[in-house]
Amino acid sequence: MTEIWHGLTKAIELIISLDPEVMEIAGMSLRISGTSCLLASLICLPLGSLIYSHHFRGKRGLINIIQTLFSMPTVLVGLLVFVLFSRAGPLGFFGILLTPTAMVIGQMILITPLLLGLTISALSGVSKEIVDTATSLGASGFQTVWLVLREARYAVLAAVTMGFGRAISEVGCAMMVGGNIRGFTRVITTAISMETSKGDFELAMALGIILLFLALIINIVLNRLQQR
Amino acid sequence: MMKPLSSIIEVVDLSHSYGERKVLQDLNLGIGKGEVFALIGPTGAGKTTLLRIVDLLEVPGAGEIYFDGKCVPRSGKQRLEIRRRMSFIHQKPQVFNLSVYDNVACGLRWRGEGKNGIAEKVDHILEMVGLEGYKNRNARTLSGGEAQRVALARSLVLEPEVLLLDEPTANLDPISTAKIEQLISYVARQHNTTIIMATHDMSQGQQLADRIGVLLDGRLVQIGNVTDIFRSPQNEEVAHFVGMENIIEGVISASNEGIVMVNIGGNALQAVSNYPVGKEVYACIRPEDITLALSRTQSSARNSFQAKVTRVTTLGPLSRVEINCGFRLVALVTKISTEELNLQVGREVYATFKATGVHVMEKGIRQ
Secondary structure (H helix, E strand, O other): HHHHHHHHHHHHHHHHHHOOOHHHHHHHHHHHHHHHHHHHHHHHHHHHHHHHHHHOOOOHHHHHHHHHHHHHHHHHHHHHHHHHOOOOOOOHOOOOOHHHHHHHHHEEEEEHHHHHHHHHHHOOOOOHHHHHHHHHHHOHHHHHHHHHHOHHHHHHHHHHHHHHHHHOOOOOOHHHOOOOOOOOOOOOHHHHHHHHOOOOHHHHHHHHHHHHHHHHHHHHHHHHHHOO | OOOOEEEEEEEEEEEEEEEEEEEEEEEEEEEEEEEEEEOOOOOOOOOOHHHHOOOOEEEEEEEEEEEEEEEEEOOOHHHHHHHHHHEEOOOOOOOOOOOOHHHHHHHHHHHOOOOOOOOHHHHHHHHHOOHHHOOOOOOHHHHHHHHHHHHHHHHHOOOOEEEEEOOOOOOHHHHHHHHHHHHHHHHHHHHHEEEEEEEHHHHHHHHHHHEEEEOOOOOEEEEEEEEHHHHOOOOOHHHHHHHEEEEEEEEEEEEEEOOEHHHHHHEEEEEEEEOOOOOOOEEEHHHHHEEOOOOOOOOOOOEEEEEEEEEEEEOOOOOEEEEEOOOOOEEEEEHHHHOOOOOOOOOEEEEEEOHEEEEEEEOOOOO
């Protein structure tokens, strides 16, 4: 119990004093996960809309696969990215292993199924009558999908929030493809992992609390957006 | 079948099924430019499906739709272009989760209209439907009647050539209903908009429409002007549906120069008809066409029967009086008359109606 208490006081201390190293780690976490979430959203929202609005054979099966991949282990993604981008791997010539770019790619792969699946289900939640009404009012296929996306905006925003949450909280992939290099690829989760193995439970706890604090701020911002 | 000279919409040999269930069968219908056409029929008759097909939301199983003289293709971009000349107000108004303004503006935006033009049109139409103060309200927070008016404004602002309405006043209170009906007839008159409306409310059809089509079990059983449908229903089903309460079985016993005697279990009734003697028929009399009196009065009406009142029920300002004059008849009289004549069960009365008030139709026609 004392670790938790000390962790809490230390976290407050670190936050108030704007400890440069902690700030840098937190900033890196935000930057990497924010980028991966943004890029994944840019891919998944249109792609999800496309899957939602088209009827084709195997659609149900595709959605099943997407949903299965929600529970893809982070280390498996880490492994995949590692094998692809390692010096001997097929994409090794990019030379991006152990850089933030590789981490962004890993997190994108990780949250893409989640964003895609939740986007499709958010859009499917919009009633067929809304779609018919839009069509009747002369919306083209694209205009209808855009309207449906706006109708489902809260659920879509929730999907994005969940994607971001999964990205910023994962450690397996970040550790494997980023390497936890100080001042370069060290993020909050990899730092917690390292501090714990070093036995500095207080700092680890403080970093964990900072991570939750960041999540809280992001949720508040998104909630504000939803209420508009 | 009578076709208006310049049809804006023509439905030719249209059939449609949902799975095994045949929803529409061999429909042929022409709607003239500027016409107000009411599609009446009970729930489940196929009215909504027909409107959906006309609005090109669905592709018919068989048959063609012609819009403004051109055959509508079964797929492709042209359908959107044609659909943009129409507007369909669905039965349950679906407002988008946007402000009232954005709801009304969306159709214009989709047509690529400029911002200033949109603002002007939207303001004007909101004023017309009496929602000018609601511009910035989220449309989801409106009442049913208000939402229906948003739906109407959203369609009217597009100035469609054809306006399709599916039960526009179902589930609305009488005041909202009156407002919507007013708007519909205003649009029909002012903008010469062609209107096709589905309704199960006969009086609404009667009040607003130039012509009426009766849709029963997916078949257009009768198309005609309001008087035709209500005075001369083509068969028993239509007669029942349009509220012809007195449908009496009989046989033609004499015929002379367009006037026939219909024998109803020993009673003879005179009617205008050309059916030959021996023909089995139905005699239909609208309840409001029957006059009740306490004594046999001299009048030009050809039919007068002595009867006994068997039941009296009140319907607002009117009384529905059931009488027995050898056969059962229902008469509709004002409540004041009921009181003055002291019409109550057992009272002897004379029921009088004109030969022209009796519509005779062949028994057993089913189309």
